[in-house]
Amino acid sequence: MKKTLILCLISGFVLALTQCNKASFFSEDGFDERLAGGMATVFDETSKAFTHPVTGLTDRQKTVHELGDAAFEQTFVAAPAPVNSGLGPVFNNVSCISCHHNDGKGTPTAGQTTSSLLVRLGIPGMDAWGGNLPVPGFGSQLQDLAILGKQPEATVNISYTEQTITYPDGSSASLRIPSYTFTNPYQPLPANLLTSPRMAPPVFGVGLLQNIPEATVLSFADENDANGDGISGRPNFVYNPQTGRTELGRFGLKANVSTLAIQVASAFNHDMGITNYIVPVESCAGQSQADNLQDDPELPDSILNYVTFYVETLAVPARRNVTDPDVKAGGTLFKQINCSGCHKPVIQTGADLSISALNNQRIQPFTDLLLHDMGEGLADGRPDFRATGREWRTAPLWGIGLFQKTNGTPFYLHDGRARTIEEAILWHGGEAENSRNEFMHLPVADRNRLIKFIQSL
Ligand SMILES: [Ca+2]
Numbered sequence: 001m002k003k004t005l006i007l008c009l010i011s012g013f014v015l016a017l018t019q020c021n022k023a024s025f026f027s028e029d030g031f032d033e034r035l036a037g038g039m040a041t042v043f044d045e046t047s048k049a050f051t052h053p054v055t056g057l058t059d060r061q062k063t064v065h066e067l068g069d070a071a072f073e074q075t076f077v078a079a080p081a082p083v084n085s086g087l088g089p090v091f092n093n094v095s096c097i098s099c100h101h102n103d104g105k106g107t108p109t110a111g112q113t114t115s116s117l118l119v120r121l122g123i124p125g126m127d128a129w130g131g132n133l134p135v136p137g138f139g140s141q142l143q144d145l146a147i148l149g150k151q152p153e154a155t156v157n158i159s160y161t162e163q164t165i166t167y168p169d170g171s172s173a174s175l176r177i178p179s180y181t182f183t184n185p186y187q188p189l190p191a192n193l194l195t196s197p198r199m200a201p202p203v204f205g206v207g208l209l210q211n212i213p214e215a216t217v218l219s220f221a222d223e224n225d226a227n228g229d230g231i232s233g234r235p236n237f238v239y240n241p242q243t244g245r246t247e248l249g250r251f252g253l254k255a256n257v258s259t260l261a262i263q264v265a266s267a268f269n270h271d272m273g274i275t276n277y278i279v280p281v282e283s284c285a286g287q288s289q290a291d292n293l294q295d296d297p298e299l300p301d302s303i304l305n306y307v308t309f310y311v312e313t314l315a316v317p318a319r320r321n322v323t324d325p326d327v328k329a330g331g332t333l334f335k336q337i338n339c340s341g342c343h344k345p346v347i348q349t350g351a352d353l354s355i356s357a358l359n360n361q362r363i364q365p366f367t368d369l370l371l372h373d374m375g376e377g378l379a380d381g382r383p384d385f386r387a388t389g390r391e392w393r394t395a396p397l398w399g400i401g402l403f404q405k406t407n408g409t410p411f412y413l414h415d416g417r418a419r420t421i422e423e424a425i426l427w428h429g430g431e432a433e434n435s436r437n438e439f440m441h442l443p444v445a446d447r448n449r450l451i452k453f454i455q456s457l
């Protein structure tokens with residue numbers, strides 16, 4: 001009797017302690033701030049943080065996820081081959097994982113097996129669906145590698161010059177301004193060439209982004225800046241080759257793709273040269289490099305579906321240090337200087353999927369999935385459906401504090417030009433100019449708190 005009472009007292013005490021500890025993880029509206037992906041959150045802070053499936057998958061779904069995982073890591077080779085056949089004739093890399101390192105960001109180099117930067121191409125004008133016009137002889141993407149006996153379309157050269165930025169308080173930072181040149185083209189490139197260098201973004205959490213109701217994304221838009229905060233934000237609408245319709249764009253750095261199935265299918269085709277049932281024609285069809293093997297589609301339909309399911313069901317890593325006073329203060333500053341005007345901290349997902357962990361989740365993606373004019377400094381000058389040459393999709397910030405672990409050396413922004421979070425912020429212009437200026441006018445201790453907050457995401 002006595003023993004039970006003591007036990008009760010002790011367990012009550014322990015419970016009270018843990019409750020009180022836990023309470024500090026909870027926001028004012030009662031949600032656990034660590035759960036960046038809601039139920040689709042995983043607690044891992046290692047280099048493998050982005051590689052885990054969401055919980056609650058059925059046994060069959062787990063198997064499909066694992067099959068997709070294996071294919072994501074497979075190195076493809078030139079046809080004919082018994083497995084993983086069909087690479088090229090021209091391509092950018094040999095596997096998904098060699099660009100999306102540890103399912104995270106890439107490295108801003110081109111032409112090597114660890115390179116994750118590809119260059120989209122175009123010429124002025126629009127196709128029948130409002131899309132970008134391909135370059136005769138090169139298409140809409142520059143493939144800088146080729147299988148034996150074929151020529152890469154060209155070599156991509158990247159160089160940087162440093163520019164010093166001085167804060168009002170006298171301290172300074174250095175930004176590297178990239179310059180891209182294209183040498184050894186297999187045939188001359190046109191004079192009116194438009195280019196868009198893009199580095200691989202992370203691939204986790206994309207199933208949740210796909211499950212945000214369209215009405216929610218549209219509700220964030222303020223095309224004519226009715227509320228006068230300098231931020232407009234507009235949706236991209238893009239052609240879906242599977243449905244033949246124009247749909248809300250969510251994926252790609254200019255929200256230039258509407259579904260993960262198409263994103264993955266065009267990655268296989270354009271990045272690796274592997275034709276499939278969604279994108280069946282070799283990227284170099286009609287060019288002198290075409291293989292004319294008549295072996296299409298090169299990828300089994302099942303593999304394409306597995307890999308799509310794999311990225312759809314990759315969990316989001318939990319936030320860290322959410323109770324740290326500096327992190328909390330940084331979160332307040334993030335709202336005060338209106339970073340949250342584009343990087344939306346909290347969104348509710350929809351309800352209509354068969355994967356329960358992706359349904360009805362309160363997520364913290366820190367994106368509105370909209371396009372924003374980011375100023376001349378970040379402009380590429382190449383439109384992509386409704387996106388202009390100055391517009392980019394708000395980069396999701398979840399997991400950003402782990403890039404150092406998942407990638408070794410982290411790189412930020414669409415082409416990896418920024419080496420630190422501070423540099424990434426200093427590149428913000430256009431609609432984000434006000435926020436950038438307010439950041440620069442903060443005392444250094446507050447700037448560091450804001451960065452510490454970003455590191456906790
Ligand atoms: Ca091929």
Ligand SMILES: [Ca+2]
Pocket residue numbers: 138139140141142143153283284
């Ligand atoms: Ca091409």
Ligand SMILES: [Ca+2]
Pocket residue numbers: 222225226227228229230231232
């Ligand atoms: Ca506005």
